Amino acid sequence: MNIRTEIIAVGSELLLGQIVNSNAQFLSKELAELGMNVYYHTVVGDNPTRLEQAIKIAKERSNIIIFTGGLGPTKDDLTKETISKSLGKELIFDQAALESIEQYFVQTKRIMSENNKKQALVLDGSYILKNDYGMAPGMALEVDHTIYMLLPGPPSEMKPMFQNYGREYFQNQLGFQEKIISRVLRFFGIGESQLETDIQDIIDEQINPTVAPLASEGEVTLRLTAKHVDEEVANQLLNELEQKIHARVGEYLYGYEQTTLAQELKTLLIDKQKTISAAESLTGGMFSEQLTALEGSSQFLKGSIISYSNEMKAQILNVSKQTLDEYGAVSEQCAKEMAEQVRKISNSDIGISFTGVAGPEPHEGQPVGTVFIGISIKDSETKIYPFHFAGSRKGIRVRTVKYGCHYLVKLLSEIE
Template sequence: MNAEIIAVGTELLLGQILNTNARFLSQKLALLGIDVYYQTVVGDNVGRLKSAIDVAKNRADILIFTGGLGPTKDDLTKETIASCVGTELVYDEQAMQYIEHYFKRTGRPVTENNKKQALVLKGASIFANDHGMAPGMGLEEGEKLYILLPGPPKEMNPMYESYVEPFLMKKVHREAQLYSRVLRFFGIGESQLETEIEDIIDSQTNPTIAPYASDGEVTLRITAKHSSSEIAQKLINETEARILNRVGSFFYGYDEMELHVKATELLKEKGLTLSCAESLTGGHFSQRITDIPGASEVFNGGIICYSNEVKQQVLQVPQAVLESEGAVSAVCAGILAQNVRHLLKTDIGISFTGAAGPDGLEGKAPGTVYLGIAAGEQPPFTVKLSLVGSRQVIRERTVKYGFYYLLKKLEEL
């Protein structure tokens, strides 16, 4: 089967927002074996949307719409589709109850245009919106399948994963099912990882392997198709073992796991506490770890030592070190990690110092970063990073490397 993605919204045509929904859906549909041959963007206009639907019906089995399900007059996707397929709109009771409850909690009356969001195509399968008001829906009409999804990615993405993907799997794969597992890697680029396992990718049949790169990380999705879940998992396990035999040193977790969550979980498992000294990252490391509920069990606190005065007066970095080695140095990173550990009375201390850019610092190029980790009374571990990108990218990647090397240290302890 093949699909066409139709994004509805004049703001997309004006370039006011990016059409990230099409990328997300194309990647997800590929994993189901559904080919996307066309992507269409159309403004909030009934006539042009009808024309787009007429064209799509002649070249696609599945028509997937994003956007145009909201409360305003220019939200006209479901009304237009209802007209095209000859059906009517009816109120979905569950969606209406959610909308009424929401407005009751906010102390405001429910307006008629907000009630509009609870209208759905008669006879459609309804997809709950766990992050918004307008539900999605799937309608079979003849040999065509119409899928309607909200436009905001924060609503559309989880709706697809929770409800639409299982719905499509039943429609597309009536016997064999698809089973997937995501492997997450850090510290290796996408091209290098692909090179290391190129022969495995080239020989793939079932399971299939799909690499993705995002924000300094690389993920591999292994997907097996079989009528037996046990056999599918066995196929995935065998492929995973072959991959990790090559690049296992860069592997850190599965599926939606993130570096900072994994590191925090490992700290809890080992009953260890952490503190940090942040120069160029300016508190970003502390923010990431305190975003996690229950982080207070393992994280005592951090010190933002942005100036040399704070490094010297609070964290006791000797002036001689700052003069001879500089703040951007392995020696300084090691002292910061060790001293913040002692000062905040934790098992492990981690530090970040460097030049985030756009200019260099102490004769060091932008992106020169030193990271230090002190565990117990062992000599501090330090590593030099040479990062590229904007100031913000360098800071964010520094934090990710911090969690990555923290993970490695925790695995050693």
């Protein structure tokens, strides 16, 4: 079968620029791994006439058509109804989906409005894709040698639905024999262009496994994907490729799959039985928010002080007036005292401080992007890390927090 895939995203908010069509990007990557060629991306608003036209065009040029969005309970959620009309397929209630929706309203002690039942409607004869994170199920149906798959619009529902059920449907329906195994390697402290340069020959030679780089907010990930009828062989191919990559850029590798620097930091703090406290100026609590978002943070996080003004630095953190007058708040000296004082005040094993200029204007004669991170570990010399970041105010703050986690991970890894 010559696979010609088209993704049709339904939603006026996409055309208005209110949200980014991240679903199409995600699906294109997933489908490429399955060996399914995506030829077209289409975006259409919540208008049945225009959606009918989009379906008519897609039928003529594609034999797999995947829809995202328009499965909800409101009047403008018309994807199922329009496809039903276009294919001449009746909509029927899926009993399991209906019971799941009803149970949700019972559990949340809310009254279920009649229009919510609409979410349980499916195309007659379709294969149901369970929605583990929402209400409306997805579905897949083959009509006249063309496969139609309907997925919800919210990425939090669509992504797990496709990964858990959609991929398997295509593998079974299209007769794929090969097992497809992926592994995500996460790097920090090296830019995407430098990482690609360091492994350029590996990327150029890729056939199976493949390597796909992706940069995101100061981090770089490599997605390695291997195909083989034997899962063990596929994993061995991944291991061999990872070893080659590790030999080049292994010092920047910090984790796998969906982990984060904060998650790795949490693991080390618990393993090493260390507590931490933070003194945050330019980050305004972002570091502490990253840690408290993780389960079990009370085991290692003593507390946080957001000392945005010099007055707070002096009165709450006991940063000396001489330091603030002579060196300023954006200085190595201030970062050092902030880290040491918050550790002492909270009686924690580690104190970390963040001070700098996020912008948009210079401060204390220091240019935007000037940042100092201080790390004070009990019975050790305080370390100061100076930076000169570029980018937006948000970007500078995000990178500051990530570098704080990064250096904490490195220092904790050295502790016996």
